Every structure is written in C-alpha cells, then in structure tokens.
Amino acid sequence: MRLSLLGVNEMKSKILFIAACFLFASGCASKGAETVKYDNGLTAVFLYNQESLAASVNVFVRAGAIDEKPSQAGLSHFLEHLMFKGSKNYPGDALSRNTENLGGYINAMTSKDFTRYYINIQKDGVPETIKMLADAMQNPLFPQEEIDKESKVVIEEIKIHLDNPVSVLYDKFCDMIYEKSAMKNSVIGRAEVIANVSRDEIYEYYSSHYVPEKMLVIIAGNFDVKKAQKLVAQTFGKFEKKAPPAEPNLIEPVHPSKNYVKKSDVEVSYMVNAFLGPDDSSDDMFAGDIASIILGGSKSSRLNMVLKEEKQLVYSIGSASVSSKGTGVFYIYSVFDAKNMDAIKTEVRKQIEKIIADGVTDEELNRAKIAVKTGWSFSQEKPSDIAHERGYWAVIGKPDYPDVYLSKIESVTSDDVKNFFTKYYLPDAVTNTALIPEKTK
Incomplete structure (x- = not known):
C-alpha cells in the first residue's frame, strides 16, 4: 500500500484513470472497454x-x-x-x-x-x-x-x-x-x-x-x-456465490479539534493540519481538487508563496483533498523548524479565511485547471497503471468517474472554491498532528 503521509498521489490517481478511459474510448477499432457482470x-x-x-x-x-x-x-x-x-x-x-x-x-x-x-x-x-x-x-x-x-x-x-x-x-x-x-x-x-x-x-x-x-x-x-x-x-x-460481510462504517461526523505534538528522533518537524471533506456522494470533491491546488498544490500556490518564499516559515508545504469511499479529508502538510509551528498554524488559517472572504482570482482558477489537464496529458499509459487507477475508482464506488471528471473540473468557479472552504473548513474542528525534535524546548 503505497501508504503515504502526504497523499500527493490522489490527484495523479484521478488523472491516470481519466487518461486511461479517454484512451480506450477513442473509437479506434483496436481499442475498447467492456465490462461484464x-x-x-x-x-x-x-x-x-x-x-x-x-x-x-x-x-x-x-x-x-x-x-x-x-x-x-x-x-x-x-x-x-x-x-x-x-x-x-x-x-x-x-x-x-x-x-x-x-x-x-x-x-x-x-x-x-x-x-x-x-x-x-x-x-x-x-x-x-x-x-x-x-x-x-x-x-x-x-x-x-x-x-x-x-x-x-x-x-x-x-x-x-x-x-x-x-x-x-x-x-x-x-x-x-x-x-x-x-x-x-x-x-x-x-x-x-x-x-x-x-x-x-x-x-x-x-x-x-x-x-x-x-x-x-x-x-x-x-x-x-x-x-x-x-x-x-x-x-x-x-467461483461460488457467497454473501459478503457487512460494509464497515466510513462516514465520519464532524468533531471538535484535536492537537497532538510528540517529541521524536527527527532532525526537523513534521505536521499535518486536517479537516473533514466531502463524502463520496458529493460533487464538492471537484471543487476540493481545485481548492487544494490553489491553496498548496504547486510552487505558485498561496501557502508556498507566503509561508516558504515570503516568510520562510517552512522548508516545504503542500495540501491535498483526498476523496475516498465515505468521508474524505483535506489536509495541509509541512516540514519546518519547531519554533515556527504556531506561526504556521496561524498563517494557514489566515490564508484559508482570506479565500473564504475574497474568493480566488481567475488566474489562480485557470492555472489549477491547466495543472489537471497537464497532468492528464503527461499521465502514464502503461497497462498496469491504467488497471490500477480503474480498479481504485471502481472500489470506491465510482467506476464511471472519468465520464464527468474533466467537465466537472472545468465547471468549477471561484465561488465554488470559496464555498468549499466555507462549508468544510471549521477552525474548531481542525486536527493538528506534529512530530518535533526531542531537543526542542
């Protein structure tokens, strides 16, 4: 399992899957897709x-x-x-x-x-x-x-x-x-x-x-x-037909903030600030994908420009909106000096609240959409990668995801991004988890 703290492969997963289905739906006689139940x-x-x-x-x-x-x-x-x-x-x-x-x-x-x-x-x-x-x-x-x-x-x-x-x-x-x-x-x-x-x-x-x-x-x-x-x-x-066991609960209700800081044998500090996102039945996940790119998903993102380039509070920072079966998660991950931890939390909150208040620019919106399309264009076309992404989305209950993904991404507006954070970012329900060096006072 490719088990990653940062979850940066989530967008790549969607892009690869979309590319694969576009490839196989191209109408060429030597290519095609068939599903059998x-x-x-x-x-x-x-x-x-x-x-x-x-x-x-x-x-x-x-x-x-x-x-x-x-x-x-x-x-x-x-x-x-x-x-x-x-x-x-x-x-x-x-x-x-x-x-x-x-x-x-x-x-x-x-x-x-x-x-x-x-x-x-x-x-x-x-x-x-x-x-x-x-x-x-x-x-x-x-x-x-x-x-x-x-x-x-x-x-x-x-x-x-x-x-x-x-x-x-x-x-x-x-x-x-x-x-x-x-x-x-x-x-x-x-x-x-x-x-x-x-x-x-x-x-x-x-x-x-x-x-x-x-x-x-x-x-x-x-x-x-x-x-x-x-x-x-x-x-x-x-194979013999058998009744599957009951499905586990994957819906997470909103709950109050939790904070966890542990001293560990690390040279630098690591932190995840996260809040619950849309569940798999909501179209808000499309706005979430764009929102994550604008907030922290690229070098030109707000968090990277302000926290790393301008204020030099972090060594690296990013964000991801992770869609899954059940309740998703939006999180910001950073690597930094422990002394900057509180300042990072404050600045992250400030940047999100600024989007809630003012929205995002057309330039930011278009750049995020181009990032998705570019990722699509450069996505791998190896059979194993195509099968993996198709399987992933089928497992979480969205086998037809590519049929709507790009059009939904293209239709995301500045207001959609603003409304995404307004709806899901609740300051009193943000979970903060961090590891800091043992020598930190």
Whole structure:
C-alpha cells in the first residue's frame, strides 16, 4: 500500500484513470472497454489496446484495513503475503516461476480499502496468467511453513514501520481525524496479531472477504479479448456465490479539534493540519481538487508563496483533498523548524479565511485547471497503471468517474472554491498532528 503521509498521489490517481478511459474510448477499432457482470457477483473489466506492448492482469479484492476488527489488525496485509505461496494447481513457488518463465512480473499491495494482485505480462502470457490468478484466489493452500516464515517477515515490516517517525505520524493522524470511521485502521497492523494468528483464523478471514461480489478482475493492454473473456468466465465466473460481510462504517461526523505534538528522533518537524471533506456522494470533491491546488498544490500556490518564499516559515508545504469511499479529508502538510509551528498554524488559517472572504482570482482558477489537464496529458499509459487507477475508482464506488471528471473540473468557479472552504473548513474542528525534535524546548 503505497501508504503515504502526504497523499500527493490522489490527484495523479484521478488523472491516470481519466487518461486511461479517454484512451480506450477513442473509437479506434483496436481499442475498447467492456465490462461484464457475472451471476456470482464478480465484475470483470476488459480494457484492450492492441497498440500496447504488454498487458496487465489484475484482481482487486475489496478487503483492507477498514474490514478488520481489532483482533484482526493487519490480516489483510498478511493475507497478501500468503496468497502467492501456493495454490491447488500451482503449489509452492509455481506462480512465481511460471510468471518469470513467461517474462512477466508478479506483485501485490494492500491499502485501507482494497488489496490488489497483479501480473504484468506479454500478450501471449495472458491466458495462463488468468488461470494462475484465478487459482490463487479460489484455491490458496496457506501452508503452515509459509505462515510461519511470512509472519516473521511481516513482523519485521511492522518494526520498521514503527521506527519511521513519518509513518507513526500518519497512523496518529488517521486515529485522530477519524473517530467513528474504519478509515482510522492501520494497514500495517499489530505485531501481536500476526505473531499469534492461527491458520484457521487466516482462512476464515479469507473465506469471508474473498468472495466474488467483492472481487474485480481488470485486464488492460494488448490481449485476445474473446479468449480472455472466455477464460475469465470459465474461472472467476465459476467461483461460488457467497454473501459478503457487512460494509464497515466510513462516514465520519464532524468533531471538535484535536492537537497532538510528540517529541521524536527527527532532525526537523513534521505536521499535518486536517479537516473533514466531502463524502463520496458529493460533487464538492471537484471543487476540493481545485481548492487544494490553489491553496498548496504547486510552487505558485498561496501557502508556498507566503509561508516558504515570503516568510520562510517552512522548508516545504503542500495540501491535498483526498476523496475516498465515505468521508474524505483535506489536509495541509509541512516540514519546518519547531519554533515556527504556531506561526504556521496561524498563517494557514489566515490564508484559508482570506479565500473564504475574497474568493480566488481567475488566474489562480485557470492555472489549477491547466495543472489537471497537464497532468492528464503527461499521465502514464502503461497497462498496469491504467488497471490500477480503474480498479481504485471502481472500489470506491465510482467506476464511471472519468465520464464527468474533466467537465466537472472545468465547471468549477471561484465561488465554488470559496464555498468549499466555507462549508468544510471549521477552525474548531481542525486536527493538528506534529512530530518535533526531542531537543526542542
């Protein structure tokens, strides 16, 4: 999981997804997009482009940290480590060996709200790759010796995570900004859970969440579409239909401000100032994207120009509006000398209140929109990236996001940006989380 304190990939995620869908909807006969829904609840998306040099076969499972109880903290991530450790028809390391023999690359990642398994491969390897991933998802063996081995690996990852001050700050930030939402759960989990979990508990978690209705198969790039669709129907389409578990609560009510400052073994100070944003049902997220660029999303942004260039209060500063399933978050992140912390908070508030009072200029608005379009133009077109972004937006319930995104961005006005901060920026509900050097007085 690409787990980032700064969350700067959020806008890139949207841009990549939009670019991908524009590419596949171009009307050219060698390119296209098809979505198939199977009777067992599974969805498959075929994004074919015969001009591509490769393909990417992906399985997204809507199972992540948000689905875990405290006694299961880290099981989604642990399961990711185990799923490629042998299956009924591909025991041992056969999955990895077969992938290498086909000239491919196999990997996986875990996030708060999904787990992704993928194999990047050349065109002729797609049929075997579909079979391998289907068998891994349906018939994992979970050998006890692999559980014992991987538990040590994961526990070591947890130790490294806890030794990283920025990772600790991110976890604390999530714990404070979310009181009710399961988004507060940490992806890395807890070492005591991983050390003591049994094979039966692992299998129970797997069988509960790895059900067709929570799975999304995405194949992107150059491949034989008819053959791929037939194989997906014969494999993933035959998985037993099961009722998925109840969805976790991801709506966070507004709550009073919280402040957390911890002395740590760091050379400089780090801080996140955040407030709750729109939920996934609101069009306010489009204004939020533009607002984040104008406030702190570029070198010409207000926060960068005032706090870094003019007043030299920070080494770096930025902002991001993060849309997710449930309640989103808007946050400002900064790196600075501890003595400037209060001045930074004051100046951030001043800049936001200035937008609330006066709005933004046409120049700022147009520059932010151009930033989105430029990012779109320069976005990557690798099948793996396209599949990842398509899967991400499908997982959070917006599979048709690109159909409206650019037009919605283009329609954002100065008043929309002003109203965004008026509606969501509540000074008494801003969460502040900081790490400062231990030597600080």
